[in-house]
Amino acid sequence: MISLRLAGLLAVATVPALAQQIPVIERRLPNGFRLLMVERHEEPRIAGGWVVKVGSANEQLGTTGISHLFEHMMFKGTPTLGTKDAKRDLELIAEQEQVRGEMRREEAAMRVALREGKLDDVTKPENFTPRYRELEAEFKKLIDEQRQLLVKNEFDRVYTTAGASGMNAFTSEDMTGYFITVPSNKLELWCWMESERLLRPVFREFYAERDVVYEERRMRIESTPIGKFGEEFNAVFWDAHPYMWPVIGWPSDIPNITKRDADAFYALYYQPQNITLILVGDFQPDQAEAMALRYFGRIPAGTQPPPEVVTQEPNQPAEKRMYAEAETNPQVDILWKTVGYRHKDSYPLDVLQLLLSDRTGRLYKGLVLGSEVATDTYAMQDSRKWAGQFNIGGEAKEGKTPEDVEQGVYAELEKLKNELVPADELQKVKNQFAAFEYRKLTANFPIFMQVLQAEGLGDWREVNEANAKLQAVTADDVQRVARKYFTKEARAVAIYTRKPGTGAASDDPDLAGLAADQRPMVRQIVQSLTAEKDVTKLKEFLGQLEAQTGNADPKRQQLQKILQKKVAARIAELEKK
Amino acid sequence: MNSRLLTTVLAGLAGLALGLTSLGADIVDRPEKLTFPPLKFEPPNPAQFRVPLKSGPVAYVVPDRTLPLVTISITVRVGSYLDPDGKEGLAEFTGYLLARGGTKSRTAEELEERLAFLAANLGSGIGDDAGSVSLNLLSKDLSEGLKILREVLTEPRFQQNKIDLFRQQNIQGMKQRNDDAKFIKAREQERLAYGDRFWACRQTTEKSVTAITEEDLRAFHQKWVHPAGFVVAVSGDFEREAMVAQLETLFSNWPFKGETPPAIPTDISISPPGVYFVKKDVNQGQVSILLPGVKRDNPDFLAIQVMNDILGGGGFTSRVMNRVRSDEGLAYGAGSAFPGGVYYPLAFQAGFASKSRSVKYATSIVLEEMNKIAMTPVTEEELQTAKRSFIDTFPENFNTKAKVAARFAGDEFTGRFAKDPTYWKTWRSRIEAVTRADVQRVAKEHLHPSKAVILMVGDEKDIELGDPKHPLTFKDLSGGPLVQVPLRDPLTMEPLPAESR
Incomplete structure (x- = not known):
């Protein structure tokens, strides 16, 4: 709700702030599952899925990445889905585990050699011990035999043939979510498939899937321009909290997660009390509830509740800084410690994010349009389940440094600490939150995802309660949280500069001071200089330039000087040879 | 529907009176044994x-x-x-x-x-x-x-x-x-x-x-x-x-007159077969396999879509994904696309990203599958999976009013509505009509692994070294030459001399 003072002042121009409720029906099954349903008849389909309250924050060192690997394994089938011979399939899995056990002993020996410096890399095929190669061959024989019995990706095939779409899953620090869209006459198939895989998943093809996950790690982190630096920065930022490790897991941990680890993980976290089922779309809630009870009701309740994450981030005593040379444009990335989901201060921080963001936000106006130190900026408030962070950053404009952008960010934050946000600026942001209340309701899947995310973070009701809390935020609240959280001690700063030798050969910091239309010409001349080997000719050219510089129009002075410098450098280079 | 209601009542009773242990005893062991009420859907009419x-x-x-x-x-x-x-x-x-x-x-x-x-x-x-x-x-x-x-x-x-x-x-x-x-x-x-x-x-x-x-x-x-x-x-x-x-x-009353734009030029030409290599210092190689494609008004376009779905377009039900990802664990994503151009033929493309040492092996698997789908008929099950998927997900094309308006406007813009106002009305029956023979015929006509243009971006040394368990040379992948493609200066797009790379 808009505060009375503002409503009186600006009522004409504002968006109606009445929250559009997502009409969620909540039920609890006797074995502990929560069931959330939203009935919508706009199209003959249903978005369905479930969220497990487990993510990388629940993991331990040594098996980081297990939540995500486990998510992959949940698509591998059941005793009856995915194989032609359930009995032999399970035997083969057991035999494979035995060979893997021996391989792990060899891997341990290879790690000793690695620590003693006798091997450079335990993942290189050339470094495998003879025994390990034998075991690999033995393992492959078992895989080949199992492959004869496999019905490849049958779990997916059944759904696809039934007209389902968008089957996928995700893992974050706080939750694991599974989802799909089915035709509205296939709700019972959804109940069958999802309850079957929750009741009796079979983790076949475990080790090939582990390799897939490692490829995913290469794809998302190791082979992208700033992926590995982002991972490092995150680890620098969190001191004690398990948010410090990547969701996908540390490189050494992924290949060492075993099927036995996966079994234990399943028993602890994938129990009904820790899972919420969600349906959005074309169904009758009473029928859906009965069906859910019939299928999911047969899964036994867990015996012990999953442990809570008890580690709390200590108060950071000093600013942290990371300097990275990467294949990217110069930029700065800043993180501050804030508060977790549904904390009262998270709402003024949400407001702050919008005040800073977009083309009319303070960062863009201050740093891109105003002082012109940046080409782009961003702000992100991220209150997670156990703790929160606020992220601001931006790319430096040619000729400016990441530190210039950093100082510009602090200047904008100082203004927010020192002066109250004007009423119309605050109202602009609240109008955007209010309009989102309608935009959030346009289709099944986005509604489903909002409910799932809120539930995974702590409470689905937040989808209907957040707007009122955001509308109640005052200018004083914004100032208070700006002062409280944006302190030097609570932040970590990553400064990115371009790794030497990876930019445009034609790109050159010397050119930064030139007018935009002068740069291409100078770059072209500099490029042609590298092809010129005749020192005499170059010296002649330099002489001409020097003569011209004195008479040049002031706008061209700097251009002349840069050209002189470049020609002189090329002469020096040639004479050295 | 009656049996559904009965189930509802029974399940409700069971939950209340009998407790959990008796639940689910009568649940079928395979999804094929479930029966579903029919689903009726007619697409909106653009007119x-x-x-x-x-x-x-x-x-x-x-x-x-x-x-x-x-x-x-x-x-x-x-x-x-x-x-x-x-x-x-x-x-x-x-x-x-x-x-x-x-x-x-x-x-x-x-x-x-x-x-x-x-x-x-x-x-x-x-x-x-x-x-x-x-x-x-x-x-x-x-x-x-x-x-x-x-x-x-x-x-x-x-x-x-x-x-x-x-x-x-x-x-x-x-x-x-x-x-x-x-x-x-x-x-x-x-x-x-x-x-x-x-x-x-x-x-x-x-x-x-x-x-x-x-x-x-x-x-x-x-x-x-x-x-x-x-x-x-x-x-x-x-x-x-x-x-x-x-x-x-x-x-109304537009303040200026404007001109009618000229036709979109269509003078495309694909490079000769070969392996084209761009060096880049990363631990995962990017691969793209290219062949001449079709326009979407090709009479075989829907048969081509079904074929491609089985080959590499259908995600986890496709052959390329099954072999490169699920069997071998060589890539996170692997697949193919046969897009169909509006104005000129858009190229067929298959691709993936894999650790340097397995790039050549994974490439050989994709080429093998391209060859196989042209040489041997697909199974009836594969055909049905692809067809059901297209037909039964059809309502998603119209699932919001904004999508309905945008889809029809798109057809108007590209001339499809003028050419065939019943395009969407007949779409499902045209998919239904595709046969195994059609799939093989279009695969034979369009997929020629020996003519493939193969692009690799990555660490040349490790990619060349390959996987000792699957020794392969570039020659095994393509009859054409190995061509070094230079990186380009990002501001001028001129090729960079080799030593500055």
């Missing part, structure tokens, strides 16, 4: 929404009173193929700055502030072969929004400082062109598939965008952005007749 406006454009008007929102999207007959040589980027600049550069009565800053205060989303852009201007806003603000839209379309300000800013952001974006192996792959595969000189392969350079002036933007805008070429999609909270009247006002 029902089509309104040829007196002011010129054709509009698709789809009222939807469920939420107080309106979405208007105007497609413009324009594209980067109209960029003059030496000013590559002009279409892109004009497209972006229509909405972002202010209007006659408002500076860019004033316009942005007003839109933000109304929580309205206004966007514009010009791509390869079409442009668009779109607005999504609360219906209470519709008349103000339409006034803004009229000004944006007819009297854009193209404010000089916004041109300079966009130029500078654009050049800084260019500098990242070689930073990610994926960017390099995307760029080079276009050149290999369509030829260096094809218009769509032209690249902006620092020089070309520096040459673009405010006058250029004005001239480009007045030449191409006029209602004769517009197709409009509008959906949301309004009465149909009232909206039609508002659209007539929006497009």
Whole structure:
């Protein structure tokens, strides 16, 4: 709700702030599952899925990445889905585990050699011990035999043939979510498939899937321009909290997660009390509830509740800084410690994010349009389940440094600490939150995802309660949280500069001071200089330039000087040879 | 339905009275044993929404009173193929700055502030072969929004400082062109598939965008952005007749005449077969396998879609994904696409990213599958999976009113509606008609692994070294030569000399 003072002042121009409720029906099954349903008849389909309250924050060192690997394994089938011979399939899995056990002993020996410096890399095929190669061959024989019995990706095939779409899953620090869209006459198939895989998943093809996950790690982190630096920065930022490790897991941990680890993980976290089922779309809630009870009701309740994450981030005593040379444009990335989901201060921080963001936000106006130190900026408030962070950053404009952008960010934050946000600026942001209340309701899947995310973070009701809390935020609240959280001690700063030798050969910091239309010409001349080997000719050219510089129009002075410098450098280079 | 009701009652009773242990005892062991009520769905009829406006454009008007929102999207007959040589980027600049550069009565800053205060989303852009201007806003603000839209379309300000800013952001974006192996792959595969000189392969350079002036933007805008070429999609909270009247006002009395754009050039030429290699220091190689493609009006287009779905388009039910990912664990994603061009044939493409040492092996698997689907009929089960998937997900094409309006407007724009007004009505039966023989026939006609153009971006040494368990040479993958493709200077797009790489 808009505060009375503002409503009186600006009522004409504002968006109606009445929250559009997502009409969620909540039920609890006797074995502990929560069931959330939203009935919508706009199209003959249903978005369905479930969220497990487990993510990388629940993991331990040594098996980081297990939540995500486990998510992959949940698509591998059941005793009856995915194989032609359930009995032999399970035997083969057991035999494979035995060979893997021996391989792990060899891997341990290879790690000793690695620590003693006798091997450079335990993942290189050339470094495998003879025994390990034998075991690999033995393992492959078992895989080949199992492959004869496999019905490849049958779990997916059944759904696809039934007209389902968008089957996928995700893992974050706080939750694991599974989802799909089915035709509205296939709700019972959804109940069958999802309850079957929750009741009796079979983790076949475990080790090939582990390799897939490692490829995913290469794809998302190791082979992208700033992926590995982002991972490092995150680890620098969190001191004690398990948010410090990547969701996908540390490189050494992924290949060492075993099927036995996966079994234990399943028993602890994938129990009904820790899972919420969600349906959005074309169904009758009473029928859906009965069906859910019939299928999911047969899964036994867990015996012990999953442990809570008890580690709390200590108060950071000093600013942290990371300097990275990467294949990217110069930029700065800043993180501050804030508060977790549904904390009262998270709402003024949400407001702050919008005040800073977009083309009319303070960062863009201050740093891109105003002082012109940046080409782009961003702000992100991220209150997670156990703790929160606020992220601001931006790319430096040619000729400016990441530190210039950093100082510009602090200047904008100082203004927010020192002066109250004007009423119309605050109202602009609240109008955007209010309009989102309608935009959030346009289709099944986005509604489903909002409910799932809120539930995974702590409470689905937040989808209907957040707007009122955001509308109640005052200018004083914004100032208070700006002062409280944006302190030097609570932040970590990553400064990115371009790794030497990876930019445009034609790109050159010397050119930064030139007018935009002068740069291409100078770059072209500099490029042609590298092809010129005749020192005499170059010296002649330099002489001409020097003569011209004195008479040049002031706008061209700097251009002349840069050209002189470049020609002189090329002469020096040639004479050295 | 009766048995369903009974189940409901029984399940309810069981939960209350018998406890959990008795639940599920009668649940079937295989999904095929479940039975489902029939599902009826008929696609909306485009003629029902089509309104040829007196002011010129054709509009698709789809009222939807469920939420107080309106979405208007105007497609413009324009594209980067109209960029003059030496000013590559002009279409892109004009497209972006229509909405972002202010209007006659408002500076860019004033316009942005007003839109933000109304929580309205206004966007514009010009791509390869079409442009668009779109607005999504609360219906209470519709008349103000339409006034803004009229000004944006007819009297854009193209404010000089916004041109300079966009130029500078654009050049800084260019500098990242070689930073990610994926960017390099995307760029080079276009050149290999369509030829260096094809218009769509032209690249902006620092020089070309520096040459673009405010006058250029004005001239480009007045030449191409006029209602004769517009197709409009509008959906949301309004009465149909009232909206039609508002659209007539929006497009009437256009202040300039404009020109009819020339046809889109179609002079593509694919590179000779071979392995094309770009060196990049990363631990995962990017691979793209290219072959000449088809236009979407090819009579076999739907059969080709079914074939490609089985080969590599269908995700986890496709052969390429099953072998490269599930069997071998060599990639996170692996697949193929046979897109079908509107104006010229778009290339077939298969691809994946894999650790350097397994790049050659994974490539050989994809080529093997391309060969196999042409040589041996697919199974009936595979055919049914692909067909059911296409047919039973069909309602998703129309699952929001905004999508209905946009889909029909798209067909109007590309001429598909004029050619076949029943395209969507008959679509499912045409998919249903595809046979195993069709699948093999189109695979044989279009998939020739020996003619493949194979692009690899990555660590040359490790890729060449390969996997000792699967020894392969580049010659085993392609009869053609191994061609070293130079990286290009990101600002000039000139090839870089080998030693500076």
